[in-house]
Amino acid sequence: MSDKRTILVITATGKQGGAAIKAIDQTKFKILAAVRDASSDTAKSLGVDLVQGELDQPDSLFQNEPIYGLFLNLGSPNPVEQKQHGIALIDAAVKYRVKHVVFSSLDFCGNETTGASFLDVKREVEAHLKAQSSLRWTILRPVGFMENFYWPLYLNQVTTTWKDSAAAGKHPTHKLIAVEDIGKVAAEVFADPEQYYGKEVGIAGDELRPDEIVEIWKKVTGQTLQAKETPVFPPGIDIAFQYFIDNGFETDVQAAKKDFPFLQSFESWLKKTPFAHAA
Numbered sequence: 001m002s003d004k005r006t007i008l009v010i011t012a013t014g015k016q017g018g019a020a021i022k023a024i025d026q027t028k029f030k031i032l033a034a035v036r037d038a039s040s041d042t043a044k045s046l047g048v049d050l051v052q053g054e055l056d057q058p059d060s061l062f063q064n065e066p067i068y069g070l071f072l073n074l075g076s077p078n079p080v081e082q083k084q085h086g087i088a089l090i091d092a093a094v095k096y097r098v099k100h101v102v103f104s105s106l107d108f109c110g111n112e113t114t115g116a117s118f119l120d121v122k123r124e125v126e127a128h129l130k131a132q133s134s135l136r137w138t139i140l141r142p143v144g145f146m147e148n149f150y151w152p153l154y155l156n157q158v159t160t161t162w163k164d165s166a167a168a169g170k171h172p173t174h175k176l177i178a179v180e181d182i183g184k185v186a187a188e189v190f191a192d193p194e195q196y197y198g199k200e201v202g203i204a205g206d207e208l209r210p211d212e213i214v215e216i217w218k219k220v221t222g223q224t225l226q227a228k229e230t231p232v233f234p235p236g237i238d239i240a241f242q243y244f245i246d247n248g249f250e251t252d253v254q255a256a257k258k259d260f261p262f263l264q265s266f267e268s269w270l271k272k273t274p275f276a277h278a279a
């Protein structure tokens with residue numbers, strides 16, 4: 001019988017869950033990937049053991065073997081579901097005596113709320129987690145994902161909303177993190193739990209002005225970012241992005257890089273993407 005401790009990864013088929021699976025040391029831990037459809041190609045391609053179940057009734061995810069660690073991320077776009085999933089998974093972690101919950105929340109820019117319900121619900125889930133005296137936890141606070149640049153509307157912000165906001169003197173820089181690195185931080189937290197119990201860990205790999213992003217984009221991809229139209233985001237997302245532009249992320253990039261020297265710069269990340277390969 002294996003003496004590896006099992007980590008249950010929520011949103012295994014998504015960006016953060018997938019990154020955690022890649023990064024967690026599988027010589028020390030067994031990964032159990034929680035999926036909605038174990039027969040899907042994405043689930044099968046994860047290359048780890050799968051457990052299929054619903055996140056609002058998660059007993060089936062926990063009851064087959066002892067779960068040591070839970071990587072918790074809220075992947076539903078629906079805030080009501082996010083809350084249901086978060087609360088139900090934390091309650092299950094208590095019931096099944098999980099030893100360490102690592103919850104990937106977000107950097108709230110130093111405020112309690114953002115005004116965007118799909119973000120603010122994470123505060124409610126954090127509060128529920130912190131209220132469980134029997135659970136040891138770590139909260140990760142990633143800033144804006146570099147992967148958001150795959151969304152043309154987000155990319156367009158660099159030369160419109162971000163630039164205008166920076167010119168108006170509001171937070172001239174924007175902080176960014178590669179999702180791959182969130183997985184690596186989660187892996188370090190699971191590997192060295194004593195250092196991270198009860199901690200809230202800000203994660204940011206770079207901090208750039210809009211003109212610096214334009215310059216790096218040109219250097220790496222050969223293309224000039226020059227959107228003129230301010231993007232119109234779907235309701236809810238618009239509030240969230242404006243909030244981050246107006247408030248600025250709290251995480252200290254240099255401190256984060258000191259703790260986690262592997263955190264990538266935007267340029268390093270961009271060089272590995274299809275944007276660079278198209279140049």
Ligand SMILES: NC(=O)c1ccc[n+]([C@@H]2O[C@H](COP(=O)([O-])OP(=O)(O)OC[C@H]3O[C@@H](n4cnc5c(N)ncnc54)[C@H](OP(=O)(O)O)[C@@H]3O)[C@@H](O)[C@H]2O)c1
Pocket residue numbers: 010011012013014015016017035036037042055073074075076077081105106107118119142143144145148
């Ligand atoms: N974008 C940013 O800059 C940023 C920054 C900080 C924090 N965040 C937070 O990151 C979270 C999203 O993480 P991500 O980007 O890693 O996710 P993602 O890549 O969008 O993937 C979503 C994951 O959630 C699962 N999922 C979606 N709806 C579900 C449902 N109703 N029931 C169960 N599972 C469901 C998906 O499973 P299937 O494959 O089965 O669909 C998939 O595994 C959000 O809470 C967001 O607020 C984002």
